[in-house]
Amino acid sequence: MGVFSELGNSRSIGSIGAIPKSDHAYKILQAPKFKDMGDVNWSTGETWGVLISGAVVGVATVLLFNRYYK
Amino acid sequence: MADGSILRVKFKPGVAPQKRFEGVVRILTDLIEDGMRDELVRQKAVQILNNAGVRGHDELGEIKAITKWVQNYMVYRKDGWNVEFFHTARRLIRDIENGTSAGDCDDFVILGGALLGSMGYPVGALIVDSNNDGVFNHVMLVTKTFSPTRQFGDSWIPIELIYPEFKIGESVPISDVYPLMANVETTRAPIMRKALSGIGNILGYHPVAGLLGYKRK
Numbered sequence: 001m002g003v004f005s006e007l008g009n010s011r012s013i014g015s016i017g018a019i020p021k022s023d024h025a026y027k028i029l030q031a032p033k034f035k036d037m038g039d040v041n042w043s044t045g046e047t048w049g050v051l052i053s054g055a056v057v058g059v060a061t062v063l064l065f066n067r068y069y070k
Numbered sequence: 071m072a073d074g075s076i077l078r079v080k081f082k083p084g085v086a087p088q089k090r091f092e093g094v095v096r097i098l099t100d101l102i103e104d105g106m107r108d109e110l111v112r113q114k115a116v117q118i119l120n121n122a123g124v125r126g127h128d129e130l131g132e133i134k135a136i137t138k139w140v141q142n143y144m145v146y147r148k149d150g151w152n153v154e155f156f157h158t159a160r161r162l163i164r165d166i167e168n169g170t171s172a173g174d175c176d177d178f179v180i181l182g183g184a185l186l187g188s189m190g191y192p193v194g195a196l197i198v199d200s201n202n203d204g205v206f207n208h209v210m211l212v213t214k215t216f217s218p219t220r221q222f223g224d225s226w227i228p229i230e231l232i233y234p235e236f237k238i239g240e241s242v243p244i245s246d247v248y249p250l251m252a253n254v255e256t257t258r259a260p261i262m263r264k265a266l267s268g269i270g271n272i273l274g275y276h277p278v279a280g281l282l283g284y285k286r287k
Contacts, residue, residue, distance in 0.1 A: 021241070029226045
């Protein structure tokens, strides 16, 4: 079996009876820290890497353009 | 995207559970992202919604219709012992149409996420701890509507796909969640093509899956 294989505490549920339902996941997702899921995460190194790299390339492009075409 | 692709991840002995987990969830969201950009997947989503009679702009109706379709038509089968199989959304749709559907919870999330994502909804994999033992052992889908609804407001909605009797918002009892959102704007190559370019090709492995002992079928 794979990583996600032990659903619903089968040790206590077994094969008899209905799968217990809850709203636990929904309630947990109401926490403020999940409010911005999917938005840009500015704290990652990847984000800053792209931004700083873009800035460096942009400045270099302007400098080279000014040097050779003015 | 290659039709009928399957990733088979076989874990090397001694790979830490956390390392396995991180590798697996990354592949999972990559496959959702690939599926939501696949024209065939979008066509299937439109067909499902039209067959269900969902009106335009009925966001909750669209989410419910696609959830019901996945719950009712995809068949839950466990992965092989110590092996993790991942199917593309396109493959999962083809298997359903051919009557050979089989997949575990991560495949359900790939299909549901790709179908909803192709219709414009933000989607992600919601990894959960359902045994209250500190181990993430199950994955659900998570999505939201753009307009607030009476039932859910503008909250994220967890969706349990492997049980047809579960409505959206319901889950098994869980103690912790680990959300990983799919990013439709990703510019990376589709995961099934990664073995054909870059380091992945040299090694014969997907860069992430290689850590796990991934072999392409």
